[in-house]
Amino acid sequence: MxxxxxxxxxxxxxxxxxxxxxxxxxxxxWPDEAGSMTLQDSDSSRKKGQSNLQLQRHDIVDKITRHGLYQKLINDPNYEHSLQSHKIPPGHRAYHVGQGVLFGPDKLAIDPLILTNTKKHEVVIFYHLGKDLGNEKGKIHKGVLSLILDEALCYCGFPTLPSKRGVTAKLDIQFDKDIPADSTIVLKARVSEFKGRKCVIEGTLESLPTVYNSWINALWRPSQYAKAKCILVEPRWFKYIGWLNVF
Missing domain, CATH: 1.20.5 (Single alpha-helices involved in coiled-coils or other helix-helix interfaces)
Known part of the structure; x- marks a missing residue:
């Protein structure tokens, strides 16, 4: 030879x-489509054949949608409303941490409500963290918060990249206060810098104000639980597989 x-x-x-x-x-x-998903535990409130999305806490969703902050954003024409499940094909949800293994009434108890300002590259996301995500002291595990911040900040930054997708190059998180289990929280994120295949996103995790009023909230700000900074990059080779909708 x-x-x-x-x-x-x-x-x-x-x-x-x-x-x-x-x-x-x-x-x-990665299946193209899939049927319903069920959580593998013995919660008696679940019925056979129900999907995860049917198991969310609708009472909490109703509370959030009536809240002044949500009402302000939903009525702002610069913000687009969506749900996290809308961003994930049905067949992929069971493999997604937030929509699969960690989703449930006492875990990630609602399908996160997302409000996006595409002009300013900002997002506001409402979550509810159930008691099963807490530690022995009744505080939410830091790993769960890290996951939420990484995912949300990347989601905020993706539209600024050439192929609209990328990977986390660096994530810095400062935890300021513990979050009590069974809490509704608000994630706010914005792109502070972007150029070419790189962007920088900053965000915070805050408590949901008891009362939303611009004057009151200027004096008594919501509790800030954590703040983060994410550097997101698009690998050069991503442009060669843009036709594959698997990332």
Missing amino acids: NPAVGIIGKGLVLPVFGFTLGLGYFIKA
């Missing part, structure tokens, strides 16, 4: 074959 042919085979054909095979199995693991 010609040595040159052997070199080409080892240096090009085998890596390409390996990448293609691996990518094929990766895509296969």
Whole structure:
């Protein structure tokens, strides 16, 4: 065999074959569509055949949608309203931490309500963190908060990137106060800088004000539980797989 042919085979054909095979199995693991999902626990309130989204705390959703902050944003023409589940194909939700294993009445108890200002690159997201996400002291685990911040800040920054997708290069979080379990919280994020394949997003986790009034809230601000800064980048090779809707 010609040595040159052997070199080409080892240096090009085998890596390409390996990448293609691996990518094929990766895509296969992500179903196009799926039926309902159920949480694997013994909560007696659940009925057979219910999906996770049917199990959310509708009383909490109603409370949030009547709140002054939500009403202000939903009536602002610069903000678009959506739910987290709208951003994730049905077949992928069971594999998503927030919509799958951590979703439930005593966990992430509602489908997060998202309000997005595309002109200013800002988002406001309402969550409810149930008692099962707390530690032995009744405070929400920091790992859950880190997950929420990473996901939300990336979501805020994606639209500024060339292919509208990227990866976290760095995430700095400062935890200021513990969050009591069974709390409704508000995440606020904005893009502070973006250029080319990189953007910087800053955000906070705050308590939901008991009363929303511009004068009152100017004097008594909501509790700030944490603040974070995320550097989001788009790898160069992302542009070559833009046709794959798997990221």
